[in-house]
Amino acid sequence: MTDDTTGTSRLLLVVADGVRPDVLAEELAQGNLPAMARLREKGGLYTVSTSFPSVTGPAYAPFVMGRHPAAVGMPGLRWFDRARSLRWSYAQARSYSGIDIWHVDGDLDPAIPTLYDLVTPSLAGLMMIARGATHGRVGRGIGWSLRAGWAHFRGDAGAWRRVEQAAVHEFFRRFRRTRPLLSALGILGPDKLSHAFGGESPIVRRAIRDVDAAIAQAQAIAAEDGWSEGLRVWVVGDHGHAPVDQHDDLHAWLSERGHRVLAHPQLGRRDADVALMVGGNAMGHLYLDPAQTTRSWWPSLRMRWQRVLDALLERPSTGLLAVAMDSHTVRVFTGRDGVADIIRTHEGREARWSYRPLEGDPLHLGGSLPHLDAHDAWLAGSSTPYADALVQLSTLVPSPRAGDIVLSAAAGWDLRARFEPTPHVSTHGALLNNQMLVPLLIDGPVTRIPQRTTDVVPSVLDLLGVPTDLLFDGRSFLR
Numbered sequence: 061m062t063d064d065t066t067g068t069s070r071l072l073l074v075v076a077d078g079v080r081p082d083v084l085a086e087e088l089a090q091g092n093l094p095a096m097a098r099l100r101e102k103g104g105l106y107t108v109s110t111s112f113p114s115v116t117g118p119a120y121a122p123f124v125m126g127r128h129p130a131a132v133g134m135p136g137l138r139w140f141d142r143a144r145s146l147r148w149s150y151a152q153a154r155s156y157s158g159i160d161i162w163h164v165d166g167d168l169d170p171a172i173p174t175l176y177d178l179v180t181p182s183l184a185g186l187m188m189i190a191r192g193a194t195h196g197r198v199g200r201g202i203g204w205s206l207r208a209g210w211a212h213f214r215g216d217a218g219a220w221r222r223v224e225q226a227a228v229h230e231f232f233r234r235f236r237r238t239r240p241l242l243s244a245l246g247i248l249g250p251d252k253l254s255h256a257f258g259g260e261s262p263i264v265r266r267a268i269r270d271v272d273a274a275i276a277q278a279q280a281i282a283a284e285d286g287w288s289e290g291l292r293v294w295v296v297g298d299h300g301h302a303p304v305d306q307h308d309d310l311h312a313w314l315s316e317r318g319h320r321v322l323a324h325p326q327l328g329r330r331d332a333d334v335a336l337m338v339g340g341n342a343m344g345h346l347y348l349d350p351a352q353t354t355r356s357w358w359p360s361l362r363m364r365w366q367r368v369l370d371a372l373l374e375r376p377s378t379g380l381l382a383v384a385m386d387s388h389t390v391r392v393f394t395g396r397d398g399v400a401d402i403i404r405t406h407e408g409r410e411a412r413w414s415y416r417p418l419e420g421d422p423l424h425l426g427g428s429l430p431h432l433d434a435h436d437a438w439l440a441g442s443s444t445p446y447a448d449a450l451v452q453l454s455t456l457v458p459s460p461r462a463g464d465i466v467l468s469a470a471a472g473w474d475l476r477a478r479f480e481p482t483p484h485v486s487t488h489g490a491l492l493n494n495q496m497l498v499p500l501l502i503d504g505p506v507t508r509i510p511q512r513t514t515d516v517v518p519s520v521l522d523l524l525g526v527p528t529d530l531l532f533d534g535r536s537f538l539r
């Protein structure tokens with residue numbers, strides 16, 4: 061092997077899927093994660109927000125594409141294709157927790173590049189979004205195979221881990237051979253185990269050591285082959301985890317009210333008047349009159365659907381509801397805390413967000429807020445129950461593929477009791493802090509405090525010296 065003395069920087073981005081920032085910090089403090097502790101010494105560990113919905117799949121878009129998921133065509137883990145924009149889908153419905161995982165890359169806006177396109181050679185391992193990776197997309201679909209086999213794996217965490225470790229082994233075989241300038245590796249065990257045993261459980265804490273071991277392995281390979289000098293490693297989470305002990309069945313509730321509901325797995329429904337797409341499972345999209353191929357804004361739906369919205373608001377499982385009044389105004393409703401509008405003006409870097417309570421203060425922002433930029437909008441939400449609510453709701457709710465009513469579950473609840481056979485004690489998907497906040501570990505100094513996972517992509521490009529005039533939802537923390 062020749063020594064790589066050109067000073068080329070290479071980045072390995074490790075996704076600690078479903079790892080909570082507080083649990084990661086505790087494990088670091090306990091000395092259980094030596095490789096990550098060394099990275100932190102050189103840089104820092106930050107708590108940033110993911111994009112809503114806080115669920116694997118959509119929540120990978122920010123750190124692979126630098127955009128919020130709704131902006132690249134992925135509004136949820138499950139969603140309904142009202143516009144019939146997909147070349148193929150059964151009943152126009154997508155569920156990336158099933159076989160549709162194969163469609164993830166193809167469903168994304170083809171005009172928006174991924175990090176793997178922008179920095180080559182590139183390699184992806186166990187990544188929900190892998191489009192453009194030049195040297196392999198190791199373990200594509202493995203999440204689906206594992207999930208399908210969950211009944212078998214339940215109670216046998218070792219079997220799960222062996223499958224994941226086999227994919228990690230293959231990833232590192234290619235990593236050694238290719239020396240990718242950009243590589244990304246997902247470690248999914250902590251998420252799967254969190255659902256079954258809780259995000260703070262001892263078994264999850266042990267699984268986080270697999271993230272540490274992968275980093276150590278990458279560093280060992282680079283050291284053996286003489287290119288450790290340029291190897292940088294960052295770690296990011298995709299969503300949090302929150303205890304759940306109440307499981308609502310929205311599908312049954314809507315049916316009891318006389319609605320004809322199209323929802324997974326019962327996609328054979330004819331003449332549906334509501335398509336219900338719960339994914340997370342602590343969030344859901346309701347598409348009203350799904351036979352209509354263009355979406356309508358709430359003022360034209362209100363006459364017929366306000367009663368459903370009011371009834372939803374009275375349910376204990378509802379945290380907040382959001383509807384689009386037009387392309388730039390989102391109305392947020394809560395049962396107890398009131399109603400407010402979020403107004404977005406301007407586009408791109410000039411975008412501004414205003415918050416106008418109509419009654420109460422549903423987002424706990426302390427009253428009306430005018431014209432905040434992306435930085436200040438994030439700060440305004442940082443001490444409220446909902447992380448980054450202004451930016452997240454204004455991006456998701458009016459987006460072309462979103463439902464007409466977007467629901468974020470109340471704490472302690474998720475929304476898909478009947479067809480989720482796997483017993484689980486922890487959930488995510490909602491806009492609540494403990495589901496939205498994730499760790500970001502950077503192995504070098506930053507010029508400003510990272511806020512969102514969308515900040516990762518522009519920062520990676522700065523780190524690796526790749527010039528671009530692309531527009532991102534995030535901002536570099538290295539500039």
Ligand SMILES: [Zn+2]
Nearest residue numbers: 078116251255
């Ligand atoms: Zn999960």
